[in-house]
Amino acid sequence: MKLDYEWVRAQFPILGNDADDFSFFDNAGGTFPCVQSNRISEKFYNQYKMQPYGETQKQAEAGRLMDVGRAKMAELVGVEIADLTYGPSTTQNFNNLAHALTDHIVAGDEIIVTNQDHEANIGCWERLAQLKGAKLVFWQVDASGELQQDDLRQILSAKTKIVSFTHSSNIIGSINNINEIAALVADTCPQKPLLFADGVSYAPHNLPDIGKLNVDAYCFSTYKTFGTHMGIMYTSKRLTKLARAQCHFFNIGVENYSVFDAAGPDHAAIASLAGIADYYADFARYHGLNEAKNLNQTREFSCAIMHEAETALLDELLAFLGEKSNVTIYGKSASAGREANVAFTVEGITSQSIVEALGAKNIGAKYGHFYAYRLMQALGLDDGVVRLSYAHYLTQADNVKLLAALDKII
Numbered sequence: 547m548k549l550d551y552e553w554v555r556a557q558f559p560i561l562g563n564d565a566d567d568f569s570f571f572d573n574a575g576g577t578f579p580c581v582q583s584n585r586i587s588e589k590f591y592n593q594y595k596m597q598p599y600g601e602t603q604k605q606a607e608a609g610r611l612m613d614v615g616r617a618k619m620a621e622l623v624g625v626e627i628a629d630l631t632y633g634p635s636t637t638q639n640f641n642n643l644a645h646a647l648t649d650h651i652v653a654g655d656e657i658i659v660t661n662q663d664h665e666a667n668i669g670c671w672e673r674l675a676q677l678k679g680a681k682l683v684f685w686q687v688d689a690s691g692e693l694q695q696d697d698l699r700q701i702l703s704a705k706t707k708i709v710s711f712t713h714s715s716n717i718i719g720s721i722n723n724i725n726e727i728a729a730l731v732a733d734t735c736p737q738k739p740l741l742f743a744d745g746v747s748y749a750p751h752n753l754p755d756i757g758k759l760n761v762d763a764y765c766f767s768t769y770k771t772f773g774t775h776m777g778i779m780y781t782s783k784r785l786t787k788l789a790r791a792q793c794h795f796f797n798i799g800v801e802n803y804s805v806f807d808a809a810g811p812d813h814a815a816i817a818s819l820a821g822i823a824d825y826y827a828d829f830a831r832y833h834g835l836n837e838a839k840n841l842n843q844t845r846e847f848s849c850a851i852m853h854e855a856e857t858a859l860l861d862e863l864l865a866f867l868g869e870k871s872n873v874t875i876y877g878k879s880a881s882a883g884r885e886a887n888v889a890f891t892v893e894g895i896t897s898q899s900i901v902e903a904l905g906a907k908n909i910g911a912k913y914g915h916f917y918a919y920r921l922m923q924a925l926g927l928d929d930g931v932v933r934l935s936y937a938h939y940l941t942q943a944d945n946v947k948l949l950a951a952l953d954k955i956i
């Protein structure tokens with residue numbers, strides 16, 4: 547089944563006005579919110595924005611809408627409700643997680659991070675290591691910016707307590723196979739280090755069945771998966787047992803409550819999580835899945851169609867850039883094993899001026915380090931890169947416009 551662009555684009559009100567001919571290629575910075583999520587936010591703010599749960603119909607409904615949001619999100623990604631923690635962002639969630647592990651890490655332990663990651667999944671572990679006298683060990687990228695599993699094998703040791711890495715790079719788009727890495731770590735380290743993955747860059751392209759990933763924590767951000775601005779963190783039962791709770795002590799053990807929930811989140815944003823799940827379900831129904839077992843199945847069905855559509859456009863861009871002798875693409879030169887984030891530089895033209903020239907044609911892009919500062923250092927990129935990142939609502943017409951504009955600039 548092919549993606550129906552007319553239906554899809556009608557679900558994103560920001561795209562509604564095609565008259566301004568705006569094409570947006572900075573989706574890795576944040577996707578547009580879907581109407582299903584927006585409707586719930588609006589309804590919540592207009593009718594139910596009060597301390598939720600209570601004796602009146604309105605208080606009770608506010609609480610019910612939040613419960614529905616949590617339950618639908620958990621079902622969508624294949625985990626239990628209490629396994630998900632909601633925070634303002636992934637950066638904050640990782641930070642809370644590192645804080646929760648201050649008792650678990652002792653002097654002499656080793657924490658492995660990568661220099662392919664966004665700083666959200668490095669800095670918090672560096673601070674924890676410094677605080678506890680532990681050693682921060684980098685799983686370094688190779689000359690092309692890729693992480694090689696053999697290099698990880700070399701640095702795993704009996705002292706390794708944590709391995710934290712990205713599911714896919716927000717710069718080079720390469721996918722790191724979580725379950726292969728988990729198997730490698732488990733085979734090499736009998737002490738079974740904790741395994742954490744940053745899914746922020748991966749999830750918008752292919753929201754995973756988190757329950758099938760062999761990780762202790764998995765983070766992604768809802769403002770990059772068609773919803774409001776929040777971070778979601780999955781945590782395993784094992785992690786929950788050995789970390790220090792971050793919630794109020796009297797909330798430990800409360801049904802459907804994560805011990806990593808350090809503070810009350812935005813009630814409306816929690817309720818509107820249901821809208822993200824509804825979008826995947828509506829998408830699946832519209833594209834032919836009539837009887838879904840659960841939301842997780844609608845996610846899987848929808849992602850396959852979204853991913854195929856995105857990949858076709860990604861391949862066109864990669865082929866176009868590949869033919870330009872003055873362009874360096876960072877990461878794989880074809881779509882296999884990568885997501886639709888493309889970073890490149892052009893000899894003799896600054897990244898800034900390329901993005902400005904695209905902007906003049908009403909094409910939204912960005913340049914810089916995108917908080918993957920250490921990857922930029924490893925690749926020797928002082929000027930940063932131009933990044934073009936897709937979401938499934940981008941069309942062939944957007945791509946034609948982009949390539950025509952790039953052809954004039956490069």
Ligand SMILES: Cc1ncc(COP(=O)(O)O)c(C=O)c1O
Pocket residue numbers: 574575634635636637638664666667712714715716744745746747766767776777
């Ligand atoms: C790969 C990756 N990880 C983490 C983050 C941080 O997410 P947040 O903005 O929710 O803190 C980002 C944000 O761009 C990202 O791209």
